[in-house]
Amino acid sequence: MSDSVSDCIRSRTAISEAAAEAMVRGICFKTGPPRRLGVELEWLVHDRGAPRRPVPAERLDAVYAALRSVPLDSALTVEPGGQLELSSRPAASLMECVDSVAADLDAVRAVLDGHGLALVGIGHDPWQPPRRFLRQPRYDAMEACLDRNGPAGRAMMCTSASVQVCVDAGYEEPGPLGYVRRWWLAHHLGAVLVAAFAHSPLAAGRPTGWLSTRQLRWTQIGPARAGGAPLDTDPRRAWARHVLDSPVMCVRGDAVPWEVPAELTFREWTGSGMPRPPTQEDLDYHLTTLFPSVRPRGHLELRMIDAQPGDDGWMVPLAVTAALFDDPEATETAYRSVKPLAERTLGMPAPHNPLWRDAARAGLTDPELRDAAVTCFTAALAALPRLGAATGVTEAVAGYLDRYVSRGRCPADDLLDRPDSPGPAPTRDIRP
Template identity: 80%
Template sequence: MSDARSASEGGCTEYRGAVTEAGAEALVSGICFKTGPPRTLGVETEWLVHELRTPRLPVTPERLEAAYAALRAVPLGSALTVEPGGQLELSSPPAASLTECVSTVSADLDAVRAVLAGQGLCLVGAGHDPWHTPGRFLRERRYDALEQCLDRNGPAGRHMMCASASVQVCVDAGHEEPGPLGHVRRWWLAHQLGPVLVAAFASSPLVAGRPTGWRSTRQLHWAQIGPGRAGGPSLDGDPRAAWTRHVLDAPVMCVRREDGPWQVPDGLTFRDWIRSGLPRPPTREDLDYHLTTLFPPVRPRGHLELRMIDAQPGDDGWIVPLAVTAALFDDPEASETAYRAVKPLAERALTRPAPHNALWADAARSALADPELREAAVICFEAAVAALPRLGAGDEVTGAVAAHLDHYVRRGRCPADDLLDRVRGEEARVHGKDILT
């Protein structure tokens, strides 16, 4: 969610020039897909921050503030931001290759870990904090409004804001023309491949130390937020038109103002806001801000942002979903293989848009214990392993993907299964120790 934090967050400088409905449609349609040959790649890695020696003890806000103050003095190639619950996010700059992206973020993570270790803290990769209940760290009007908005649908929103972490992979939208690397195919592939990525990288089976019955509890919470805020559009027809309709018909999170708390309307869509002009006419800046308050599993921001992958355990676990996604989107042969592998799954996703359908729910609950998801995942990972050398990936990255394929995918397992095994089988022995490292 770091992209949502802008200079206007502390106060709206101007509200001029009301946007019309036709103008809003043109603006959204014009910026959501910037087509052309796929050239760049990016990744956003979110991390939980735990005590280094006693990870089941919560980190105090004062400790987090001191750590982030120290990190702000460290020169990084990636953008460093803080999430509402104190999670740390590194967002890479657009990279010309997978190797460049991995190199930049790895160096930044090394620097961040060194500073945190000096503060007695560490980074932990998991889709949901396994031990601690959600608690707000950031006190800003944006997050006050978001919390009020999400609370209307239950506690899932607070879990998403304050206790979840992910690996978000950003790929170019693709060619305007049809074909394996065309933007229409890539948009469809992102949504149909999404459940396979959820299942292969599920890592969040615990809340407050207890199994939830879901391998990706993080994905469950996203679905519980509701389709208006965290859902995607229909995949029928033109992607630009579908996304534009979705944006204008999505509920407004807040109406910002200079002073005092921001107004949080209930059920007011952006289209309704334009038509009514109340409590004040919306502007282009309001539309831009509205776009940052929508959290679909695939978000078009000129490029495609894939948001469905749980954060991964281990210092370098994030590299595997980045490499797999890059291979399946940017290598034509692998992309065609992935398209054919996930096409049979599409029938299970016909009832409702992602992630509010049976396929996404099965991926979050059962992960690769689902036979069809497992079969598709094996094919996709094998294609990725074959494609990575063609994309210039080194042996270390290719080997990491191959190891994930052998250790998890072929066996119908995911990182969540390791955590569940260790909790169930070694609970007495590991009590009070960090079983995530």
């Protein structure tokens, strides 16, 4: 890292455009052998006995106060609409991640059950309109910023939930596990994951015409906030340029509400120094206000998967993604299977290209996506024993392949078959 960037870190003085770009390049891809795995699980929280009824804020306050005293290995946070999020620690293996998060979820569910509440894995609330639970300067500014493009931002903040899988960036050197290949793979395999795990076809009690309404909301937010970088041969350069050319969400200060400038990019901010010069802390914060489908944070954060039904449904996308990224044979198979799909991106970043839109709208009824999904899930299934997966996890992936992928279906189809009954679905325990 250059001396100028180091000086900015130490003194928290104004950061220049060159220093900002160098810093983003330095932190976005931490390369090395793929060793760590993580998952971030977002859940809607519904009244167990009356899931269509909004949960009053005082009930959410009470249950979250109770959860703060529960020892968990994962970090527990609350989303703006009251959704609950569990973020695992980086794990050394798939089963370490599964076992740790599953134990935490058991503890969380026990507390919620005592309050008559339940965690529900659906990508977009099928009944409730967006309703803010958290009142904080960050979310006030986010709402004001996103409102400029319409109501989709509030839906994303308050009525959406996902399974986000985190994998290491990969080796510096070229190859199946190199970071350039993994970056490319994440953006094309991502469309297959959107289609295979789509689980949000409803809003306000009616079908939206999209199997993943959650992905629809991201496209409606627009590429400035929810878009990604071009798939350049140099991901570091492309991502750094994207970060600097993206609009600033807000300028934080002691006074609230925070200022929400219109169309001020971070690059322009470093040049103008107005309304005050940006610092390295502002750059760090700016990075948290960008929501691409694949976000490089040293590791790769895959943000495209809808929350899944059942108590343990989240384990399937975690296991499939881990296998396709960290087993060399499965990675190569996945790469070959999704390579033909690249023509449908038209060179546009996710999720605002035709491939991703087709995946979110049509799911696995799209023949090319279905074929790619069958190949990828089959490769993942073969790889899981090599990654030390427990029999229960392997059987769950095999069951998902048979129930959904091989038949060109996804969980959204189940909701459309029974639109009056989304809620805590019964599930068998797929742990060892």
